[in-house]
Amino acid sequence: MKGVIQMTDEELRGLLKLIRAGDVKAFESLYNGLSAPVFTIALRITNDRTLAEDTVQEVFIKLYKSPPDEKIKKLRAYIFKTARNKALDMLRTSPTHIDIDECTDIAFPQRESRQDIAEALSTLSESDRSIVTLHINGGLKFREIAEITGKPLGTVLWRYRQAISQLRKLLSE
């Protein structure tokens, strides 16, 4: 499925080892493999390309300058958790931020070329949007998403199913 990370945790581990040694080419490979899903996740959270790109920049520069410890086993989940938290921070500190989860009829800024799916995704709460994006675009397991979002696994499963049903209804109309 397009969007699912092709890099395994072992491959990431290998690249990060090289990056710790200052290998810029390894960093480029890491960026080429992860930038799209990280950007997508950030964009789904912030709904702003500028903020999303700022998130990607911060995440990857941090990965280069302070790579995660070798003991961390689930590197993809770690990276996406970092990206999600950074995106949320960006959103909260943005002057145009409105608390998405509290507003039920918020009007999102319109982009010139917004596609139906992006519109449909924007009707979900940030939490549900994160779950859907982390699973489909990030390729994470539900158990990993439960760790990242701090929610029980059953809730993640339930919310994912509800979100997909809602998207299906919206896009079928």
Next chain:
Amino acid sequence: MRLQKTFILSALVLSLMGGTVANAEEYATTTAASLLTDVIEVMPEEEFIKDIPETDNEYAVSSPEENEVQLGSEDIIDPNENTAVADELNIPEPIGEQGRGDCLNLENYYFENGYPEYLSFVFVYDKFLDENEEIVLLASAGLTEMSQENIDAILDIADDSCYITFSEWKYSYTERKAVYDEIKAMESEDLHVWLAYDDRVSVNVLDASNLEKYRELFSEKYGDIVTVDCIIAEDSIVEDGGAVITPGLGTITTTGVITEPTEQNNTHTILIIAISAALLLLITGGVYLLHKSKMRISSDGTAAASVKLTNADIEKTVADSEEKPSTELKDKIMRELK
């Protein structure tokens, strides 16, 4: 849309009215299997099972301090703190000890991985949505050895949305399964044997005249681990040939066939007819409304067919909607690294 809702509501009320009376007893004994099915319907069983870790420590971060991305205290929900809200919404409080792992289907877990010697049974008996719209499962576990170590072992496996009450019982699942297998191997048409959610092996004798015989036989061979009964109610009539006629249940013959009740249960028959009529009405109307809504008229008067999408279609669409940052961003980052 309003017509659709009214129609569906009417049909549901009709079927519920019939269903409630006809199935009152069955509703009262909802099994754990159906509860688990309700929960597992959230995702396909096969996808759920393959998500169970092969090792205990698949997602381990050895040193939380080294991972700066940590849960804040506001992310930890203490079930005891929300009592006032729960009471106001009439939401029951979780009962029992909270799991610490990530396995929702404990029964399936032990079925696949084997029951430990100290475990007699485990099952989910109820579930509800709390005030945060999060699923809370209530489970019961029977232990033959009530030690904190054994309790902790189960809690470490169970998902943290699962609250488990523990109780002490006599026989382990392993012991019960061995007896169950032996009785099943008898291949007697007169016997129906199963492992209920307690610490015994349940046997039901279809021919009432054989009840005492089997009670003696199994008691001598297996002691009190086997309970033997016959499907007989207080107002049942046992015929000379051994067939048992129970009002509301029909007739159980010596071959184990349950025949439909006749004059004793006209009410039951009427209710079944009522439910069937309601379902037929629902299906017919649903087909009509579906056909009617299939072609939508747009504002310029042209008709367009609505698209029926599956969940897989949605997931593919979301996957294909992945976006890429600008090429300038990569250049910017690479410059910053130098």
